[in-house]
Structure formats: structure tokens, C-alpha cells
Amino acid sequence: MIEVKNITVKIKKETILKDVSYIFEAGKIYGLRGRNGAGKTMFLRALAGLIRVSSGRIVVDGEVLGENIDFPPSLGLLIENNNLAPEFSLTKNLKLLSQIKKVATDDDIEQTIARVGLTTNDSRKVAKFSLGMKQRGAIAQALFEKPSLILLDEPTNAIDQKGVIQIRELLAEEAQRGATIILASHNLEDLTLLADKIIDLSDGEIVSDV
Amino acid sequence: MVQITKYQIVICFILSTLFVIGQQLTHETPIYLMNQSTITYVQQIALLVSQLTPFILIVGWEERMQTGQGLNYFVRHKNRLQVMIKSYLHSTIIVIVTTFAIILSQIFLTKQTGIDYRWLGVICFYVMWHLLQRIVESYFSSVSGLAMMVGMIGFGLFVKTPILLPILFLFGRFSELNTCKTIIMLMIITGLYAGLGYIYRKKQVI
Ligand SMILES: Nc1ncnc2c1ncn2[C@@H]1O[C@H](COP(=O)(O)OP(=O)(O)OP(=O)(O)O)[C@@H](O)[C@H]1O
Ligand SMILES: [Mg+2]
Numbered sequence: 176m177i178e179v180k181n182i183t184v185k186i187k188k189e190t191i192l193k194d195v196s197y198i199f200e201a202g203k204i205y206g207l208r209g210r211n212g213a214g215k216t217m218f219l220r221a222l223a224g225l226i227r228v229s230s231g232r233i234v235v236d237g238e239v240l241g242e243n244i245d246f247p248p249s250l251g252l253l254i255e256n257n258n259l260a261p262e263f264s265l266t267k268n269l270k271l272l273s274q275i276k277k278v279a280t281d282d283d284i285e286q287t288i289a290r291v292g293l294t295t296n297d298s299r300k301v302a303k304f305s306l307g308m309k310q311r312g313a314i315a316q317a318l319f320e321k322p323s324l325i326l327l328d329e330p331t332n333a334i335d336q337k338g339v340i341q342i343r344e345l346l347a348e349e350a351q352r353g354a355t356i357i358l359a360s361h362n363l364e365d366l367t368l369l370a371d372k373i374i375d376l377s378d379g380e381i382v383s384d385v
Numbered sequence: 386m387v388q389i390t391k392y393q394i395v396i397c398f399i400l401s402t403l404f405v406i407g408q409q410l411t412h413e414t415p416i417y418l419m420n421q422s423t424i425t426y427v428q429q430i431a432l433l434v435s436q437l438t439p440f441i442l443i444v445g446w447e448e449r450m451q452t453g454q455g456l457n458y459f460v461r462h463k464n465r466l467q468v469m470i471k472s473y474l475h476s477t478i479i480v481i482v483t484t485f486a487i488i489l490s491q492i493f494l495t496k497q498t499g500i501d502y503r504w505l506g507v508i509c510f511y512v513m514w515h516l517l518q519r520i521v522e523s524y525f526s527s528v529s530g531l532a533m534m535v536g537m538i539g540f541g542l543f544v545k546t547p548i549l550l551p552i553l554f555l556f557g558r559f560s561e562l563n564t565c566k567t568i569i570m571l572m573i574i575t576g577l578y579a580g581l582g583y584i585y586r587k588k589q590v591i
Contacts, residue, residue: 186589220590223460227589245464258457275461316457 176200177222177247177324177355182231184221184379191217192379194231199357201323204350206370207359214379215359216255219326222357223252235324251317251325251354258313261302265293265312268301269319279320287319288312292341306333314342318349325349327358331365343369402490469585473519473578480511506563509570516577523584 177199184192192214199205207215220226222233224246233240235247259268265288273279285295291311301312310333317325330346331339339362346369350356360366366373375383462468484507 223456225456225459225590243464246460246462248463250460252457252460254456258455272457272461275458 176236178234180232182221182228182233184217184226185229190379195381199355201355202350202353203371204346204356204369206366206373207376208366208373209376213376215376216328219254219328219359223250223326247324249323251322253313253317253330254328259301259316262300264298265301269316276320283319287315290345291315292338307335307338310334323354325354325356329360330358331362402486465585466582469582473581477512480515481508484508484511506567509567509574513570513574516574516581520581
């Protein structure tokens with residue numbers, strides 16, 4: 176469970192998030208909606224610990240971000256760009272990342288690559304991937320350690336129609352497993368089909384949730 | 386993780402060894418430990434190139450950190466301090482490996498029996514320099530860090546006014562290194578690490 180308590184984020188006097196409070200429960204999918212510049216990405220960054228809040232608290236399973244932990248302990252993250260090292264294959268990318276936490280096995284890596292619809296023994300560098308393949312790879316990166324919190328910024332960008340359906344099924348499975356999923360999207364269909372709750376952000380404030 | 390690749394280490398070794406061999410063919414004293422006021426411009430340029438080698442490698446590595454796996458890499462750690470220590474230790478290692486390559490090839494070529502203790506000062510100097518640059522970079526921008534790095538090298542090599550002597554010591558008068566200065570540098574290094582850690586923890590956006 177993630178409790179967001181009255182967080183405000185200011186960068187150089189500009190207020191990016193204003194007094195945002197929310198409780199995210201395990202096993203649910205939340206959709207973030209809002210116009211360009213509404214603060215969706217910044218909200219995800221704050222939840223990931225990549226930006227410090229100016230006031231308020233983010234509590235992840237009882238631990239306050241920025242106190243004894245800086246990042247949620249079990250997190251899968253995809254923010255804006257694909258963030259994979261272009262000079263390595265996808266498998267190598269995931270293997271290198273898996274060395275940090277050592278919670279995922281080679282099997283987990285292979286399975287996740289297959290689940291996002293890519294071929295498991297593809298030795299090509301990520302640089303040679305198509306845009307949609309990179310995006311699928313980035314989703315695999317966010318999911319392969321079976322994290323309990325999954326933050327995805329526009330995950331279905333650049334993915335073909337069949338792939339979008341595949342990714343939606345995948346996310347539904349992850350939620351069934353008990354993960355909390357928060358995704359920002361401009362794709363209304365993604366949000367209405369997937370999300371248990373849709374949160375509307377406008378100028379850094381939550382204006383409604385349905 | 387990916388930061389230091391095998392290739393980087395190999396490049397470090399080759400470049401520094403080439404540098405030493407080239408230099409050794411013409412001079413007896415290692416160029417780092419020569420009195421700087423007596424070395425020629427050709428030697429200064431050789432020094433410049435060799436000093437740049439480890440830093441260029443580090444910049445390449447940092448780039449990858451930031452543009453490549455940056456965010457995914459960060460959030461898999463417990464806290465920011467852990468990220469900082471890990472990543473800066475890696476780049477410190479590059480600096481040390483390069484200097485060691487120079488020392489080893491120097492010893493090999495001159496068939497020395499012992500290590501000139503002043504080399505320790507050279508290593509400290511590199512590490513210190515690197516940390517200073519990183520602090521500027523984390524605090525302001527990566528461009529300022531790069532500018533500082535290049536500026537320092539040019540400054541240290543080409544400006545020789547007496548007023549600047551104390552600063553020049555920092556910038557490369559290796560010939561005047563001694564135990565006392567090395568200890569001072571070790572203390573400064575510790576302080577710089579603490580400073581970096583502090584900046585990393587306090588930084589709002591990473
Ligand atoms: N690094 C930054 N420093 C300062 N301000 C920033 C930074 N990144 C974004 N902002 C500002 O924060 C606000 C929210 O931006 P954010 O990226 O969260 O929007 P978004 O809802 O994700 O938009 P989009 O739909 O275009 O992705 C914007 O006003 C933007 O200008
Ligand atoms: Mg965005």
C-alpha cells in the first residue's frame with residue numbers, strides 16, 4: 176500500500192504538484208490522466224523517489240520515502256524513455272540490472288521477455304530494435320523482478336494493436352498477483368479497460384477520481 | 386554493473402603503457418615526476434594526453450549512466466548514498482587502474498626495484514581531481530564539470546606565475562610531492578567523498 180499524504184513538489188519556485196493526497200492499494204490498477212504538463216510524470220517520479228517532495232510524505236508499506244529508504248524497495252519503473260543500454264542485448268540488459276537486487280533468476284528474465292512478445296534468444300543490440308520493440312523491452316525491464324509497485328509512464332506508446340492487447344493482459348495478470356500498478360496514459364481505452372480507478376490531474380492537482 | 390567494461394580497462398592499459406614507453410625512450414625520469422619548469426612543450430602535451438585518458442573514459446561511463454540505464458539503475462538501490470558510493474567508487478577505480486598501469490610499465494621499463502612513493506601522490510591527485518569535478522558536475526551541470534576538467538589541465542600546464550604556485554601544486558607539480566602532501570590529499574579526498582554524499586542525498590531531482 177502506498178499512502179501519499181499532502182505532497183507538494185516545487186522546483187525552483189514553480190509548483191509542480193500541489194497538496195496531492197491519495198491511497199494506492201495492492202492488487203489494483205490506477206490510471207493517471209491529464210493534459211500535457213499536468214504533472215503525471217512528476218507524480219510518478221515522486222513515487223519512485225527520483226524527485227524529493229518539498230512537503231508531505233510518501234509512505235510505502237510503512238516506510239517513509241526519503242527517510243530510511245530513498246526508493247520503494249520493490250519497484251518496477253518505466254518513465255518516458257526506454258532507458259535500456261543500447262549497446263547490449265535485452266537479455267544482457269536485464270541480467271545486468273538483476274545483479275543489483277539479485278531477486279530475479281535467468282528464468283524470470285526469459286519468461287518476462289516472452290510475455291512482452293519478444294523473442295528470448297535475440298542477441299541483437301537494443302539499439303537495433305524498432306521503437307515498439309524497445310518499448311516492450313522497457314516493460315519487461317519493469318516487470319521481470321515481480322515488483323509489488325509498478326509505475327508506467329505511457330506504456331503502450333509505439334506498440335502495435337495486437338501488442339497493446341497483450342500488454343493489457345500482462346498488466347491485469349500482474350495486478351492479480353497483487354502488484355499495485357499506476358500508469359499514466361493518453362490512451363483512453365487503456366485507462367477505461369484496465370484501470371480500477373482513474374485519477375485526473377490538472378496543474379499538479381488531483382481534480383477527480385472515478 | 387555495466388559501468389566499467391573490459392574494453393575500458395584494456396584501453397586504459399594500452400594508452401597509458403604507450404604513453405610510458407614513448408616517454409621512456411627519450412627520458413630517464415618519469416614525466417609526472419619531472420620538475421615541471423624544465424619540461425618542454427612536447428612533454429607537456431604528452432602529459433596532457435595521459436592525464437586526459439582516465440577522465441575521458443569516466444566521462445564516457447557517466448554518459449551511459451545518465452542516458453542509458455540511469456533511472457532503472459538508481460531505483461534498484463536502497464538509497465541515494467548507496468548509488469553514489471557505488472558509482473563513484475567505480476570511476477575512482479578507473480583512475481587508479483590507469484595510474485597503476487603507468488607505474489607498472491614504468492617499473493618494468495626502467496627495471497626499478499622499488500616503487501617511487503611519489504606515485505601514491507599522483508594517484509591521490511587524480512582521485513581528488515576527479516571528485517572535485519564530480520561535485521561541480523552534480524551541483525551545477527555536466528557541462529560545467531567538463532569545462533572544469535579541461536580548464537584545470539590547461540591551467541596547470543601552461544600557467545606558471547608564482548602567485549599560482551599553491552594552486553599549481555594541486556594541478557600537477559608532481560615533482561614536489563611528498564608524504565605530507567599525500568596525507569593532506571588523502572584527507573581532502575575523504576572530505577570530498579563526504580561532500581559528494583551530502584549533495585547526492587540533498588539533490589531534489591535525480
Ligand atoms: N526537470 C524539470 N524541471 C523543472 N520543471 C519540470 C521538469 N520536468 C517537468 N517540469 C514541469 O513540471 C510540470 C509537469 O510536467 P510532467 O512532465 O509531469 O507533465 P505530464 O503530465 O507528464 O505531461 P505529458 O502528458 O506531456 O507527459 C510541467 O509544468 C513541466 O514544465
Ligand atoms: Mg509525461
